[in-house]
Amino acid sequence: MESKSSDSDSQVSSTIDERALLRKIDFRVIPWLALLYLLNSLDRSNIGNARLYNMETDLHMNDNQYLVALTTFFFPYAAFEMPSNVALRKLRPSRWLSFLILGWGVIMTLHGIVTNYGGLIALRVLLGLFESGLYPGIAFYLSSWYRKSELGTRIALFFTSATIAGAFGGLLAAAISNMNGIAGKPGWSWIFILEGIFTVLVGVASFWIVQDFPETAKFLTEDERLFVIQRLQQDQQLSAGGEAFKLKFVWQALSDKKTWIAMGIYMGFDGPLFAFSLFLPTIINEVSFQATAANLLSVPVYAWACLVTLGVGLLGDKIGQRAYINILLFSGGLIGYIILVASRNAALSYFACFLAASGIYPLIRAAWVSANTEGSYKRSAVLGLAIGWGNLNGAVTSNVYRAKDKPWYSLGHGIVLAYIGIGIVSSIIMRIVLKAENDRRARGERNEHIASVGENLDEKDANVYESIEDARRERGDMYSGFKYTL
Template sequence: MSVKSGSLEKDTSDPEIVSVHQHGVYRPEVDTSGVDERRLLRRIDWHTVPWLALLYLLNFLDRGNIGNAKLYGMTTDLHINNTQYLIALTVFFFPYALFELPSNVALKKLRPSRWLAFLMFVWGVAMTLHGIVDNYGGLVGLRILLGLAEAGLYPGIVYYLSCWYKRSELGTRVAIFFTSATIAGAFSGFLAVAINKMDGIGEKPGWAWIFILEGLFTVCCAVASLWILQDFPDTARFLNETERVWVIRRLQADSKFSAGGETFKFKYIKQSLTDWKTWLARYEATTANLLSVPPYVWSCLVTVIVGFVGDRTGKRAYINITLFSTGLVGYIILLTSRSPPLSYFAVFLAAAAIYPTVPNSVAWVSSNVEGSYKRSATLALAIGWANINGAVTSNIYRSEDAPWYRMGHGIVLAYIAIGWICSLAFYIMLRRENARRDAGERDEIIEGVENKHAHERNGRFASVEEARMEKGDEWSGFRYSL
């Protein structure tokens, strides 16, 4: 049978494990019995989620305001045609997707407060320059720079939250910060109308001021992030030493063994690249990010409810399959309906079904990957692969297909079907792997521990703790959440 975590023995022969002890993870001299869990979690929430939600709101505002600028004459003033405009939209997504993995690794090594602030500063400057550009080439160059700078925010935030919360708490927090995107969608149009009234000020058109003002506000928030954003639990300034120990202990009790610290090794990236969960998660997340439906308030409400239910029940597979099934129904109606009221109902149905799969899928993937560097790489790959499909969605809803957009709805329907299949496959394979571990098929050889199921192919380690740290979610005692 598998050796459970309760039988852990301390080992100080491995420098990485010594590092973990030095961060206070197993410090028996620290008494944490006086920590009020509910009050401390509430304080952690206030120091993390609201500011992250604001940053993500700015991310969506800055990314999408090019559409508002087009409505107020940007393409006419820059003398670009519809094809050139679509190219400018499309080129954003390639650096946005490809830079997410190196960005997440950099975030872990350089500290979230510094790295996220740097990314925001760069994209704020790039956004401001959108209001100064006067030709097509300059616009394309700025869109590429914007994609590079914005790439690290979403996967970085998800990874950052996973370093603070247990697996049963992550979904609600991801859902709350993610809903700021729906607020951005509902708010951006009103903001653009107001800013456009500055048309002519400083001899600039109204659409230019949309970019300039929103970009400058992002730059200000980037500077503020250096002081507002905390880093990881073991260094957070708003926690005292006892609270730091308590937070790290509870994370490790939740199978996040690397919570107290982890030295970067390239093998952690390799583990992510060779793990089937990473590749299956990429296709699952792809569907979840193909979202451009208008009932933002309804989507926001359902997303938070789904995040809460997912954390309370832990049944993220069933939630995903149910949501994708409902989304299939919604898009089938959109594809076949010729009734505006029925199509509008289908939009609400699809929005309520598909939008919540983003935080639910991300939380599900995060909870099943252990090792801070491996988790950061896996999240970046999954989200990055999904975001590259923004290049698809920028081109499938063509003006000549109005008003029913058969091609666009058909392609999204196909993606939803892929998401349904991948969610089911992810669940089946995780459950099968848990069963194998329960049967002892993955047991490692631990020196000094008698275990008839242990096999050399699973590795040989000096202690259970060493096996946990080295193997992460591949350790025989780790159980995947379904």
């Protein structure tokens, strides 16, 4: 039987053009995911653009209430990311992701007709709930399609849409603000209404456009599906092609020290990311520029971040040294925020925003975490936990830019600086831990015992397996033959 299977696999491989198949997958998967994440980023942060057009005054809010409105978004946003990722694996991405998009599109539209502070709070909570599953879902979903050496570039391609959203959000807000007074609504209302309606339309279309996992993807032939699964299994992803859900996979994620270190990396990234995306227009506005000028001046900052993100994605897949890349990028962000803390010059502070953006957005941390986690359910849980914890820190950084600290916001910049320091330290620790574990495996210290024919298995010995395949499937990335990516 093994010979027949091997011959069949060989025949499939010989008839498939791998590069053409990857281009086909890229074309059908990446562009729409990038659009979805663009809308995710845009709808999450456009409140920062709308703020510049008298939103607080119209809703009778003070600065502290505005910060509370930002904060309430993050608690459901962080709490539901891991459950959402597990649901994505059990359900079809075309249904689950589309449901989330449609839901937050409706909620975003309602932002435009809210009339008081209480209504805004309720909508921000619901927005956090529905937006929570998209980013960790896409990160996990892409890891189910691509090899480790291909994942960074693809994540960079879809994640650049976050930088595009920042740039496009400023342009769009400046343009939509001219609708002030139409139908009796202020300009900030139209920002929410028009962007929300577009998200609803995209959510409806997603039910037909979002592709499912490789084993059931309709745009692939049967041979192509088999080939994609085979190449992933050859890349230490034995769970490619599907696995049955077991609660122990979630426990493996919780008990793995790498998960907790990854949470530190995401903390060092997401805290600064949310502060930057929510307050960049405000920072530029307070330092020297008026509302529309501030929104427009945010565009070059995000355009630069987009270019750096693409470059880092390509470099990471080529050289594979993701720890060093992380440390280098975090260090660039560190320099940017040191300048922001010390600067009292508008031009210098604006330049520092470029350094800060290039030290935050290009961090392709999902590729590193995914590459070092085997087992589809464990990987979905690890990404959900790490991203969820990182996003929870947005509740902190959304409160650090207080009106009384304007125009230089030294306290806010200092707190973000501390977050970046956590990211650097966590990246260093992760590399040390992974390198030490690879060395132990190379010395044979982690070897499993594979039972010989006729040998009775001791059920009390958790390190004894009937076959190498059983050991790989049960242990995932803890299997002695699994090599961690540094």
